[in-house]
Amino acid sequence: xxxRSWNPERIxxxxxxxxxxxxxxxxxxxxxxxEFGFIPRDAIPVIAKGLxxxxxxxxxxxxxxxxxxxxxxxxxxxxxxxxxxCQSMGGRTLAERVLKHFGTDWGxxxxxxxxxxxxxxxxxxxxxxxxxxxxxxxxxxxDMPTLVKAVEAKP
Amino acid sequence: MxxxxxxxxxxxxxxxxxxxxxxxxxEAAKRDLPLEIVRTGSRGLHWLEPLIEVDTPxxxxxxxxxxxxxxxxxxDAGMLKGQHHAKCVGVVDEHLWLKxxxxxxxxxxxxxxxxxxxxxxxxxxxKGLSRAHTLGAAATIDAITKSGLRGRGGAGFPTGVKWxxxxxxxxxxxxVVCNADEGDSGTFADRMxxxxxxxxxxxxxxxxAFAIGATKGYVYSRxxxxxxxxxxxxxLTIARNAGLLxxxxxxxxxxxxxxxxxxxETALLESLEGKRGQVRAKPPLPVHEGLFGKPTIINNxxxxxTAPWIMTNGAEAYAAIGHGKSxxxxxxQLAGNVKHSGLFEAPFGMxxxxxxxxxxxxxxxxxxxxxxxxxxxxxxxxxxxxxxxxYDYEAFAAADGLIGHGGIVVFDDTVDMAxxxxxxxxxxxxxSCGKCTPCRIGSVRGVEVIDRIVKGEARExxxxxxEDLCRTLKLGSLCALGGFTPYPVMSALRHFPEDFMGAKRAxxx
Numbered sequence: 133x134x135x136r137s138w139n140p141e142r143i144x145x146x147x148x149x150x151x152x153x154x155x156x157x158x159x160x161x162x163x164x165x166x167e168f169g170f171i172p173r174d175a176i177p178v179i180a181k182g183l184x185x186x187x188x189x190x191x192x193x194x195x196x197x198x199x200x201x202x203x204x205x206x207x208x209x210x211x212x213x214x215x216x217x218c219q220s221m222g223g224r225t226l227a228e229r230v231l232k233h234f235g236t237d238w239g240x241x242x243x244x245x246x247x248x249x250x251x252x253x254x255x256x257x258x259x260x261x262x263x264x265x266x267x268x269x270x271x272x273x274x275d276m277p278t279l280v281k282a283v284e285a286k287p
Numbered sequence: 288m289x290x291x292x293x294x295x296x297x298x299x300x301x302x303x304x305x306x307x308x309x310x311x312x313x314e315a316a317k318r319d320l321p322l323e324i325v326r327t328g329s330r331g332l333h334w335l336e337p338l339i340e341v342d343t344p345x346x347x348x349x350x351x352x353x354x355x356x357x358x359x360x361x362x363d364a365g366m367l368k369g370q371h372h373a374k375c376v377g378v379v380d381e382h383l384w385l386k387x388x389x390x391x392x393x394x395x396x397x398x399x400x401x402x403x404x405x406x407x408x409x410x411x412x413x414k415g416l417s418r419a420h421t422l423g424a425a426a427t428i429d430a431i432t433k434s435g436l437r438g439r440g441g442a443g444f445p446t447g448v449k450w451x452x453x454x455x456x457x458x459x460x461x462x463v464v465c466n467a468d469e470g471d472s473g474t475f476a477d478r479m480x481x482x483x484x485x486x487x488x489x490x491x492x493x494x495x496a497f498a499i500g501a502t503k504g505y506v507y508s509r510x511x512x513x514x515x516x517x518x519x520x521x522x523l524t525i526a527r528n529a530g531l532l533x534x535x536x537x538x539x540x541x542x543x544x545x546x547x548x549x550x551x552e553t554a555l556l557e558s559l560e561g562k563r564g565q566v567r568a569k570p571p572l573p574v575h576e577g578l579f580g581k582p583t584i585i586n587n588x589x590x591x592x593t594a595p596w597i598m599t600n601g602a603e604a605y606a607a608i609g610h611g612k613s614x615x616x617x618x619x620q621l622a623g624n625v626k627h628s629g630l631f632e633a634p635f636g637m638x639x640x641x642x643x644x645x646x647x648x649x650x651x652x653x654x655x656x657x658x659x660x661x662x663x664x665x666x667x668x669x670x671x672x673x674x675x676x677x678y679d680y681e682a683f684a685a686a687d688g689l690i691g692h693g694g695i696v697v698f699d700d701t702v703d704m705a706x707x708x709x710x711x712x713x714x715x716x717x718x719s720c721g722k723c724t725p726c727r728i729g730s731v732r733g734v735e736v737i738d739r740i741v742k743g744e745a746r747e748x749x750x751x752x753x754e755d756l757c758r759t760l761k762l763g764s765l766c767a768l769g770g771f772t773p774y775p776v777m778s779a780l781r782h783f784p785e786d787f788m789g790a791k792r793a794x795x796x
Contacts, residue, residue: 257298258475
């Protein structure tokens, strides 16, 4: 794992860099997750202090949104669409088989730490379903071999 | 130098458009063929993506869907001169699927270089804004009102009335918020505009800001749309450098974090303020007390992106198109199990059957169409028996459905409608903001009741219970998430009762 370790000073820097925005909490959390891969629990008091809000308010936001992770993810992050358009093209079965292949469940990481698979409710690729995002890159008209190959390919 | 257009719309990229562009560059270089590759949005003929277009004296000739291994053969067949190949679809503008459309909001999408302001202006861009400046704020609001434009996010509220409300509100600061949280399954029109014609949205927001007297605009987009966000961010910088933004009005892009309910306008405002995306009770209406307590208009991408055309061509021209109280065009998004998938902009009033069978060409799987879900995950499932319903707000409401943001998801005869009804309730539970009880708890209880019905446990009692639960959700929820979840559930039960027979049905077969 190539995790950048977080430190309170860097969190304070991120908070300051966004302080001029109106309602800066979401952009701050996105920036923290982009840099460290997740929102470290101990970063929450630092953010709260920087914004002069309570820790509960910050944690409440972190826990509300599906995107924010409280643990590091696997080396690759796969988001498989679970919504209706993908269902109409066999998305349900595809997702079940992919989860089984990597030995994990929704939101989980494979035991070797290679891949985290999460659900997503619509990627706007409904005309070319079923679809998934692999490390932010869109893949469409997926079947089991194509998706597994794309996930296992070198990034 | 021949100009060749390769889309970089996310749907095209998902089908390998990046590889196609690279292969085209290298194969052409090997053959000493001079070409300039222009990356565009998508024309919306998604079943033909990646669709390459070549600029020829006859017009732009298309080749698609083209895969990387085919590039060499297509080039050797004389693609740069527009010559025949099995993948050639002819002059794209003459393609029947485009000829049948009335492209107003999507007039430029897939044609222009999305990040060329010069290209945008050459194709009629910025005329609407300048017309608004000439007419003045009051006349601009008047034009939008007279055009009959209604909110394309789904609610169908008259856009001009909303603008008037915010314009009349006195405040030191007002906001224009663009709702680009396009979370409905089966929809991708906002994404296509942000990726294929971002200056159109900027111009629309500038018109709205001028009309109501706002100084700041926010576009609330989605983390699920990384490419749209990148293109739109680049467009904002270009617009700022050109002096289009940053003087009296500026726009900031904000990205959500995977919450569906943040597409509800008051939850969206909470999210922009940096809070949990919980729905606010109305009143006060956002036009009076919106973002940070200031008067705010919240408009969908498509509503804002239609304002420039109305200002350029006049309210009467827009109002002349349409059906009943639904004026203008709707960018219909054909998705799911459909042969000709993509974006089809047409005046309101076609029947659902024409859209699905004639335009969509039936299913992609080749099996019979059994159900179509219109208007996203909170929209009703329509059986073939209702295919004569005209596509407009009122006719769909009369059929206990909604057109929503214009998505149509097609299912073939392998669909299990009990599973679809169950998913609608499950989704409501996953995405509920938790503020009101019917949505937070009713969704979970609803899943359990559907399971009992399918198992055949006390069928009659549970059927009555689900109906009662749906009534409670509809009347007792704070927003459309809980309020509209009954649409897919009840329509599945009403039109496809045979799918809820569970073990009994299997035994009968």
